[in-house]
Amino acid sequence: MSLMSFFKEAGEKLFGKGDAKAAQEAAAKAPSPANVEALNAAAGKAIADYVAAQSLPVEGLVVKFDGATTTATVSGTVPDQATKEKVLLCCGNVHGVSAVNDSLTVKQAAPEAQWHTVVSGDNLSKIAKKFYGDANKYPLIFEANKPMLTHPDKIYPGQMLRIPPA
Numbered sequence: 140m141s142l143m144s145f146f147k148e149a150g151e152k153l154f155g156k157g158d159a160k161a162a163q164e165a166a167a168k169a170p171s172p173a174n175v176e177a178l179n180a181a182a183g184k185a186i187a188d189y190v191a192a193q194s195l196p197v198e199g200l201v202v203k204f205d206g207a208t209t210t211a212t213v214s215g216t217v218p219d220q221a222t223k224e225k226v227l228l229c230c231g232n233v234h235g236v237s238a239v240n241d242s243l244t245v246k247q248a249a250p251e252a253q254w255h256t257v258v259s260g261d262n263l264s265k266i267a268k269k270f271y272g273d274a275n276k277y278p279l280i281f282e283a284n285k286p287m288l289t290h291p292d293k294i295y296p297g298q299m300l301r302i303p304p305a
Contacts, residue, residue, distance in 0.1 A: 145231035149297025214242035220249040253302040
């Protein structure tokens with residue numbers, strides 16, 4: 140188990156929709172332990188639904204969210220290291236999440252990728268130049284972050300990316 144830090148103010152805005160929005164409103168009106176628990180459960184479900192929407196193969200996916208610490212805990216079994224890293228990115232690149240506790244099990248172990256937090260002015264070519272010494276290797280980074288990335292030019296400051304071995 141490991142803990143990954145993320146930029147809390149960046150990422151997918153999942154908590155202001157559907158069940159998560161209703162739980163947020165209830166907790167704001169009457170901040171009881173039951174409402175806070177419902178809010179945390181709705182946030183965890185929103186993150187799990189987002190992971191599922193990315194079509195990442197996770198057996199027994201469970202995502203729990205603790206609003207007090209803004210930490211998501213993810214568990215389940217994934218087929219390989221790349222899928223594990225993509226699931227962690229899905230959980231952490233969510234607006235309002237500052238850390239992810241990794242409790243995932245990997246069926247086929249492999250070396251871990253490096254990580255890069257996007258800063259203003261970054262693009263995938265610049266990042267590829269930094270890690271590989273060749274700006275033209277940006278497709279490696281793009282492919283390693285699919286399906287969360289849908290276009291090489293659509294990255295944002297605060298987003299964390301996987302940097303696979305060259």
